[in-house]
Amino acid sequence: MNSALQQASRIIVKVGSSLVTDEGRGLDHTAIARWASQIAALRALGKDVVLVSSGAIAEGMLRLGFTKRPTDIHELQACAACGQMGLAQIYETSFRAHGVQTAQVLLTHADLADRERYLNARSTLTTLLRLKVVPIINENDTVVTDEIKFGDNDTLGALVANLIEADALVILTDQPGLYSADPRKHPDARLIAHAQAGDVALESMAGGAGSSIGSGGMLTKVLAAKRAARSGAHTVIAWGREPDVLTRLAGGEAIGTQLLAPTGRLTARRQWMVDHLHTSGEVVIDAGAAVKLTREGKSLLPIGVIAVKGEFGRGQVVTCVDEAGKPLARGLTNYASSEVRRIMRHSSTEIERILSFVEGPELIHRDNMVLL
Numbered sequence: 001m002n003s004a005l006q007q008a009s010r011i012i013v014k015v016g017s018s019l020v021t022d023e024g025r026g027l028d029h030t031a032i033a034r035w036a037s038q039i040a041a042l043r044a045l046g047k048d049v050v051l052v053s054s055g056a057i058a059e060g061m062l063r064l065g066f067t068k069r070p071t072d073i074h075e076l077q078a079c080a081a082c083g084q085m086g087l088a089q090i091y092e093t094s095f096r097a098h099g100v101q102t103a104q105v106l107l108t109h110a111d112l113a114d115r116e117r118y119l120n121a122r123s124t125l126t127t128l129l130r131l132k133v134v135p136i137i138n139e140n141d142t143v144v145t146d147e148i149k150f151g152d153n154d155t156l157g158a159l160v161a162n163l164i165e166a167d168a169l170v171i172l173t174d175q176p177g178l179y180s181a182d183p184r185k186h187p188d189a190r191l192i193a194h195a196q197a198g199d200v201a202l203e204s205m206a207g208g209a210g211s212s213i214g215s216g217g218m219l220t221k222v223l224a225a226k227r228a229a230r231s232g233a234h235t236v237i238a239w240g241r242e243p244d245v246l247t248r249l250a251g252g253e254a255i256g257t258q259l260l261a262p263t264g265r266l267t268a269r270r271q272w273m274v275d276h277l278h279t280s281g282e283v284v285i286d287a288g289a290a291v292k293l294t295r296e297g298k299s300l301l302p303i304g305v306i307a308v309k310g311e312f313g314r315g316q317v318v319t320c321v322d323e324a325g326k327p328l329a330r331g332l333t334n335y336a337s338s339e340v341r342r343i344m345r346h347s348s349t350e351i352e353r354i355l356s357f358v359e360g361p362e363l364i365h366r367d368n369m370v371l372l
Helices: 029-044 056-064 073-096 109-113 115-130 153-163 200-206 218-229 245-250 265-274 287-294 337-343 348-355
Strands: 010-015 048-053 101-107 133-139 168-173 194-196 234-239 257-260 282-285 305-309 317-321 327-332 369-371
Touching: 010 029, 010 153, 029 048, 029 073, 029 245, 048 073, 048 115, 048 153, 056 073, 073 101, 073 133, 101 115, 109 115, 115 133, 115 153, 133 153, 153 168, 153 218, 168 218, 168 245, 200 218, 218 234, 218 257, 234 245, 282 287, 287 327, 287 369, 305 337, 337 348
Parallel strands: 010 048, 010 168, 048 133, 101 133, 168 234, 194 257, 282 317
Antiparallel strands: 234 257, 282 305, 317 327, 327 369
8 A cells, every 4th residue: 555645735744752852862853854854855746744743841851850741730831931942943953954944833722722713823824835834833832721732742733634634644653653452562463554544443452651751642643543534634653763754655655554534635524514504604696606606616706795694704614505595505714704795796806905805815715615
C-alpha cells in the first residue's frame, strides 16, 4: 500500500515532546533541523504543510529545573512561557536555513469552540499557507486551565486537520507505529501497517501514556486519527527519527501505521452538511443562480440572492432555496446573515466597498456546497 501522503496536498505534521526535547534533555537542534529540511522539501513538491509541535513545557521544565512534569497548572503555565521562547527560536533558525518563513500560532480549545474565533483561526492559517509560510502551532499552555486545555497535541493536530481541511495528518512519535500489543511487554506484538481510522479494535491495542515527558500516548494518537477522519484526513503514525521519514512518505513509501479515513475529504464534508436536520437560515436565489448551482456546478455569488431568512453567522450551514421555496442546496456561508442582506443583488467586486472587507467573492463556494 502506498503512503497516504503521496497524493496529499495539505499535510499536518505533529511532533511529540520526547522527540523535540531528546527525551527531556533539551531541544534537539539536529532533529529539528532534519524535520525543517524535510518540510522544505515537501513544500518544494507543492504541498502545504502545518507543523504542530510539542516541547514548550518540556523545554521550560529543563530551564526552570523541574525533574518531572509538574501537576500544578500554574507551574505548567510557567514552564510553557519559558520553553516557548526557545522552541520558537530554534524553529525559526532551522527553517530560515532553507529560505522558509515561519509563523508561531498558539491555540486553546476556546479558540476552536467559539465560532468567530474558529473562523478567524482558519482564515489566518489558510492565509499563511497562501503566502508560503509554515505555521508552527502549539497549545497556548501559558493561559490554558484544566477546563479548556486540549490535553495533548495529538488531539490538537487532529483539530487543526479538521480546521483547515487537511488531506493527511502525520504523527511523529518515539515508536515505529501502532502495535497489536505493547511490544515492551509482548515480544510477539506485530506492527499494524494499515487499518481504518475509527476501528474500535485499535483503541484496545493502543494502551496508555507513553512517557513522563509528554501527556499523550498511543491511545491519543488512535483517537486523533479517528477525529481527523471525520473530515476525510488520513493519519500516519511513524517513528520521528526514521531517516527522511516525511520525504519518503511523500514519495509513496509506506512507513509506520496508516489509519485511513473511510471517505474522502469532500465526501466527508458534504455528508456532514447533508446530515444537518436544521440549518441556521435560508437564502432565496433567483432563477439564474439556481441554474448555475444545479446544472453548472457553480458557486453562489451575492448577486444571485434575492432574500435572506433567519439569522446565521459566517461558516454556518445554510439552505439555498428557489423563489418557490424549494430547497436546492446546502453550504457553508462566507458571510453572516446581516452581511448578506447588505451585499445581495450586488456584484462580488462591490463587497469590499459595502462591507469594508472581503472574505471571498462567493457567498458559498462550490467546494463547500452539496446539492439536495
